[in-house]
Amino acid sequence: MRHIVGIAGLLALAALALVGGCGEPQFSDAEKKIIASLALNTLPSLKPDTTNRYADVPAAAALGSTLFFDVGMSRDGTLSCSTCHKIDRQFQDDLPQAVGVGHTNRRTMPLAGVARNPWFFWDGRRDSLWAQALTPLENPLEQAGNRAAFAHYIKKRFGERYERIFGPLPDLSTVPANAGPLGTDVEKAAWNAMPSGQQEDVNRVFANIGKAIAAFERSIEPEQTRFDRFAIDLATGAKPEGDAAFSPEEIVGLKLFIGKANCVTCHNGSRFTDNSFHNTGVPPIDGLPPDRGRVDGVAQVEADPFNCFGKFRDGDESACRELRFMVKDGPQIVRAYKTPSLRGAASRPPYMHAGQFATLDEVVAHYSKAPIAVEGVSEVHPLDLSDRERAALVAFLKTLSD
Amino acid sequence: MASIWRYILAGLGLAALLVGIVAAVYLTLPQSAPGPDLSRSKKTANGLFLASFEPERGAVRQGELQSWLLTLKTAAGAPVEGAAITVSGGMPQHDHGLPTSPQATDYLGEGRYRIDGVKFTMSGWWQLHFGISAAAGSDSVVFNVVL
Numbered sequence: 001m002r003h004i005v006g007i008a009g010l011l012a013l014a015a016l017a018l019v020g021g022c023g024e025p026q027f028s029d030a031e032k033k034i035i036a037s038l039a040l041n042t043l044p045s046l047k048p049d050t051t052n053r054y055a056d057v058p059a060a061a062a063l064g065s066t067l068f069f070d071v072g073m074s075r076d077g078t079l080s081c082s083t084c085h086k087i088d089r090q091f092q093d094d095l096p097q098a099v100g101v102g103h104t105n106r107r108t109m110p111l112a113g114v115a116r117n118p119w120f121f122w123d124g125r126r127d128s129l130w131a132q133a134l135t136p137l138e139n140p141l142e143q144a145g146n147r148a149a150f151a152h153y154i155k156k157r158f159g160e161r162y163e164r165i166f167g168p169l170p171d172l173s174t175v176p177a178n179a180g181p182l183g184t185d186v187e188k189a190a191w192n193a194m195p196s197g198q199q200e201d202v203n204r205v206f207a208n209i210g211k212a213i214a215a216f217e218r219s220i221e222p223e224q225t226r227f228d229r230f231a232i233d234l235a236t237g238a239k240p241e242g243d244a245a246f247s248p249e250e251i252v253g254l255k256l257f258i259g260k261a262n263c264v265t266c267h268n269g270s271r272f273t274d275n276s277f278h279n280t281g282v283p284p285i286d287g288l289p290p291d292r293g294r295v296d297g298v299a300q301v302e303a304d305p306f307n308c309f310g311k312f313r314d315g316d317e318s319a320c321r322e323l324r325f326m327v328k329d330g331p332q333i334v335r336a337y338k339t340p341s342l343r344g345a346a347s348r349p350p351y352m353h354a355g356q357f358a359t360l361d362e363v364v365a366h367y368s369k370a371p372i373a374v375e376g377v378s379e380v381h382p383l384d385l386s387d388r389e390r391a392a393l394v395a396f397l398k399t400l401s402d
Numbered sequence: 403m404a405s406i407w408r409y410i411l412a413g414l415g416l417a418a419l420l421v422g423i424v425a426a427v428y429l430t431l432p433q434s435a436p437g438p439d440l441s442r443s444k445k446t447a448n449g450l451f452l453a454s455f456e457p458e459r460g461a462v463r464q465g466e467l468q469s470w471l472l473t474l475k476t477a478a479g480a481p482v483e484g485a486a487i488t489v490s491g492g493m494p495q496h497d498h499g500l501p502t503s504p505q506a507t508d509y510l511g512e513g514r515y516r517i518d519g520v521k522f523t524m525s526g527w528w529q530l531h532f533g534i535s536a537a538a539g540s541d542s543v544v545f546n547v548v549l
Contacts, residue, residue: 265496265524269465274523276501321467325502325519332498379498
């Protein structure tokens with residue numbers, strides 16, 4: 001009798017090992033559905049941008065690419081878009097805050113999939129990729145140029161290429177060498193002295209610079225990762241082989257990500273972002289200017305002459321629904337920042353809108369603890385994850401970079 | 403022969419016992435919390451109107467700006483024309499509001515109003531509150547949407 005019990009016990013153990021112990025991931029149907037929704041193969045094709053009629057014109061993308069890497073596109077001729085958006089570093093710069101002509105207060109954002117964003121910058125202060133591309137050009141802390149100087153530079157350096165795409169350049173002979181509404185006092189005065197028709201001519205050239213750069217940036221898309229290979233195998237029922245196979249720790253991390261840790265609430269879809277703005281209690285950095293996030297971004301995008309309602313938009317106003325229906329006030333937009341994509345995040349510290357956290361461990365620890373926001377109300381609640389759980393989440397996040 | 407019948411009887415008895423146990427467990431389990439009322443058509447809070455709310459084009463898609471239709475009828479079944487409609491809402495379990503500010507943008511006739519700019523950025527329980535003012539008076543209604 002004792003033998004029989006012993007054999008039955010061994011059989012039961014063997015059965016358990018078969019069911020759960022061979023590294024075969026056990027996911028519920030609900031979990032499988034979420035995992036499938038995160039995989040890159042569910043990313044829809046890029047929609048046309050009707051506000052930029054040159055968005056898919058190859059010559060515009062080619063000119064945009066030239067401009068993106070051209071240090072002539074700055075006040076002192078030493079900085080380009082690519083100074084901070086480094087091509088070999090996921091188009092970001094590894095710094096806590098970007099450094100152009102001066103020191104900014106925000107982390108440079110990577111560019112993979114950027115053309116899919118409804119809002120740009122951490123606070124969504126621009127509403128199109130082409131309007132975004134214009135902003136650093138004139139920011140005194142970034143490329144620090146002025147739009148009159150950019151128009152002259154385009155005419156002198158790229159006049160023929162420009163005119164092949166956008167048509168004849170305006171007469172710039174009486175436009176001051178340096179003038180712009182956001183520049184130095186002298187530049188502002190020069191801008192204000194220009195007739196409005198001339199201002200509009202310069203604005204038109206300036207907008208087209210943004211449209212060319214945006215056309216180039218549309219080609220920057222996220223790449224397949226280990227997670228995607230795992231997710232596709234899981235969805236098709238194939239056994240993940242080689243690097244598509246997840247370690248037990250990575251599986252625990254994935255389960256936490258889509259389960260108890262609630263990460264997928266905001267980091268959803270195949271880009272791991274809901275394209276929205278949230279206050280998650282990330283602390284400010286001493287010494288940086290006050291930063292209220294989305295609430296200030298709303299005011300700025302409304303005031304931007306290059307926004308979707310402005311005269312430089314191509315196509316009709318039906319493309320402006322994000323701007324038309326944006327949330328303009330309320331406590332939820334105070335110190336709210338855009339949910340960043342997590343693709344490639346593990347290999348581009350530091351994290352958050354001003355590089356507050358040096359490692360993913362610090363990021364996960366922040367969300368586990370969920371401190372109270374210094375202003376506004378944090379949407380996250382304490383998770384009290386164990387050391388092992390936090391490490392598992394980090395292990396999973398790394399599969400989005402390999 | 404008799405012994406086989408005895409086994410069958412015993413088997414039936416065991417099966418019946420099992421069914422009974424399962425039934426007892428099922429009936430005594432705490433009922434899962436009743437989910438929010440998901441009906442797409444209901445009376446407004448004070449019964450002034452009958453309101454229906456549905457996506458203008460088919461399914462609800464997460465993360466996309468969509469337009470919905472709010473159809474209003476009086477208690478007597480007549481379409482409600484010229485209503486002033488306010489929209490608010492959020493996620494009750496997350497203590498946050500809507501990620502967009504939907505508005506009643508067009509009157510499409512027969513009591514139908516287009517509510518544009520609706521976006522659900524995450525899965526879970528969402529609520530949309532409508533304030534309705536028309537000739538018959540003012541009333542409100544809440545619709546729940548679960549993604």
